[in-house]
Amino acid sequence: MKTENVIEAKALTKKFGDFTAVNKISFEIKKGEIFGFLGANGAGKTTAMKMLIGISKPTSGQANVAGFDVYTQTENIKKNIGYMSQKFALYDDLTVRENITFFGGIYGLSRKRIKEKTQQLVSELGLEEIKHQLVGSLPLGWKQKLSFSVSLLHEPRIVFLDEPTGGVDPITRRQFWEMIYKAADRGTTIFVTTHYMDEAEYCDRVSIMVEGKIEALDTPKELKKQFKVDSMNDVFLRLARNIE
Amino acid sequence: MKTIAYIVQKEFKQIFRNKGMLPIIFILPILQLVILSNAATYEVKNIKFAYIDSDHTSTSRELVEKFNASTYFNVLADFDSHDQASSAMLAGDVDVILEIPNNFERHLLKEKKASLSLIINAIDGAAAGVESGYVNQIVQNYNQNIKTELMDASQKAVQPVSIVSIPSFWYNVTLDYKTFMVPGILVLLVTMITLFLSGMNIVREKEIGTLEQMNVTPIRKSQFIIGKLFPFWIIGMGLLTIGLILAKVIFNIPMVGSLLLLYGYTSIYILVVLGMGLFISNFTDTQQQAMFISWFFVVIFILMSGLFTPIESMPKWAQIITEFNPVKYFVEIVRMVLLKGSGPLDILPQVLKTLLYAIVMNGLAVWSYKKVS
Numbered sequence A: 001m002k003t004e005n006v007i008e009a010k011a012l013t014k015k016f017g018d019f020t021a022v023n024k025i026s027f028e029i030k031k032g033e034i035f036g037f038l039g040a041n042g043a044g045k046t047t048a049m050k051m052l053i054g055i056s057k058p059t060s061g062q063a064n065v066a067g068f069d070v071y072t073q074t075e076n077i078k079k080n081i082g083y084m085s086q087k088f089a090l091y092d093d094l095t096v097r098e099n100i101t102f103f104g105g106i107y108g109l110s111r112k113r114i115k116e117k118t119q120q121l122v123s124e125l126g127l128e129e130i131k132h133q134l135v136g137s138l139p140l141g142w143k144q145k146l147s148f149s150v151s152l153l154h155e156p157r158i159v160f161l162d163e164p165t166g167g168v169d170p171i172t173r174r175q176f177w178e179m180i181y182k183a184a185d186r187g188t189t190i191f192v193t194t195h196y197m198d199e200a201e202y203c204d205r206v207s208i209m210v211e212g213k214i215e216a217l218d219t220p221k222e223l224k225k226q227f228k229v230d231s232m233n234d235v236f237l238r239l240a241r242n243i244e
Numbered sequence B: 001m002k003t004i005a006y007i008v009q010k011e012f013k014q015i016f017r018n019k020g021m022l023p024i025i026f027i028l029p030i031l032q033l034v035i036l037s038n039a040a041t042y043e044v045k046n047i048k049f050a051y052i053d054s055d056h057t058s059t060s061r062e063l064v065e066k067f068n069a070s071t072y073f074n075v076l077a078d079f080d081s082h083d084q085a086s087s088a089m090l091a092g093d094v095d096v097i098l099e100i101p102n103n104f105e106r107h108l109l110k111e112k113k114a115s116l117s118l119i120i121n122a123i124d125g126a127a128a129g130v131e132s133g134y135v136n137q138i139v140q141n142y143n144q145n146i147k148t149e150l151m152d153a154s155q156k157a158v159q160p161v162s163i164v165s166i167p168s169f170w171y172n173v174t175l176d177y178k179t180f181m182v183p184g185i186l187v188l189l190v191t192m193i194t195l196f197l198s199g200m201n202i203v204r205e206k207e208i209g210t211l212e213q214m215n216v217t218p219i220r221k222s223q224f225i226i227g228k229l230f231p232f233w234i235i236g237m238g239l240l241t242i243g244l245i246l247a248k249v250i251f252n253i254p255m256v257g258s259l260l261l262l263y264g265y266t267s268i269y270i271l272v273v274l275g276m277g278l279f280i281s282n283f284t285d286t287q288q289q290a291m292f293i294s295w296f297f298v299v300i301f302i303l304m305s306g307l308f309t310p311i312e313s314m315p316k317w318a319q320i321i322t323e324f325n326p327v328k329y330f331v332e333i334v335r336m337v338l339l340k341g342s343g344p345l346d347i348l349p350q351v352l353k354t355l356l357y358a359i360v361m362n363g364l365a366v367w368s369y370k371k372v373s
């Protein structure tokens, strides 16, 4: 069933001046897949992601997202993806409900649909009591979950999550991953970066990026086998050490 | 359209929720108008006035009497010769010397016109402008057929201006400088606040990262920009309204012309300011940077707007630069419409230039706004 490629990148490259932040990365991601995009700080994960979501023009290489070209069809891409940035990007000075209404609105959802979605979201996330509170006053974990839900409002085919669980407690992280699984089950493709190696184990496939290059790409199981270690953590360390 | 409505709605919520911002929008302008209008006055009093009466007729004496009667002039002395008067001015004892030439009365009766020469100590340029305005006012009141000729006081080459006429004074008959300043300060306030607010607003979204989030949504550039700027357009018009009410209630500024016309013009003018705000925000990354650059432009625009220094008294090159100053046009229009009652045709040149400015500025701003980096 899972044969359709929703993301294809070929030798995708981004240079800032003469510094190459992303160096000829290539991969294919299938529909409904949870793709873990790993790498140390500064490896180039965010930069690569920004090219895929159409807000940063690649220096060279090709990529298709949801069947659209990242050079020429960025506006089409944007209709089909959700994005949760590394920086929290809902409006702190709007309430939970107002944020949902606003983002629903600019994605073109009808009033009725926005209402339904709001209700559904509020009950799923257990936000009933605080739906009229300013988002700025919520704990980080709730903010992140809300932010993820908002990125799914318009039911995108692919959702890009840039370190969605950074700085969040283990229980919330667990809940967050349950949300990710739920979305993936509905057929949404998940492209997620993380620094937590236990989270890497939850992914269908992972790539490990080192200094702009993808050094390894496979299922967690295969990678562990390949490097003859027991955990993704060790895979990661192995790779990082090899480079040094 | 619906998308824009969502953005506008969100903007207004945020603006009115920002407790730090509200006073800036509503209290500051009021204070500014009240304080500046009282402080930034051109009014010059107790002008040390001397004259040389070479005519010695009843007409000339009557004219001097007019100066005596004015509260602005202190008639100090009459001099017999030009040299005497000049040295008194050099010594700083005299600000203004009026020279009534021989045959003044005869000319006036026979040819229905006559000239006077006027020497003004122009160390303080602004004061000199005002003084010459006062003199003209008195002379004109006395007899429309007399022209004053401004003479060079010192031997150094101060540009001789042959005929003094500062039209703006004509429509401010009572010589009340609040009447003159308040409309100008109104301009300043509308300009500054809309520029700062709009510029900082977009940069703020850049700072907190929500702009990037906007850029990943399918909203079109034009929708986003209109949605973002429209609230500030409304606020600008609101500021004008507050300012006009204050001008009427506190300062009793005459409003001779059509307010509708003034609003019409302002609606175009604010577009220029908003375009600038957006343009600035496109090239800055933090609110501080945006603020700093906005200040830079506002100060230049205001100093070169004719608000505090008459454009006529600027050097030629500066006068040319003022042609590119939208604030100048707004100052002119507000004064023309409010004080003079100018109609649409009178202000057409300014309207067209402002419109052109708005198109160019917004074109640049939209062009430089990039969803993709």
Ligand SMILES: Nc1ncnc2c1ncn2[C@@H]1O[C@H](COP(=O)(O)OP(=O)(O)OP(=O)(O)O)[C@@H](O)[C@H]1O
Binding pocket: A016, A021, A039, A040, A041, A042, A043, A044, A045, A046, A047, A048, A086
């Ligand atoms: N706009 C830019 N101009 C110049 N260099 C940049 C720019 N954006 C990113 N970089 C550089 O590119 C490299 C990769 O950055 P990127 O943010 O993609 O890393 P990352 O893998 O997301 O790291 P982290 O885990 O810390 O988020 C870094 O060295 C960074 O300094």
Ligand SMILES: [Mg+2]
Binding pocket: A045, A046, A047, A086, A162
């Ligand atoms: Mg990153």
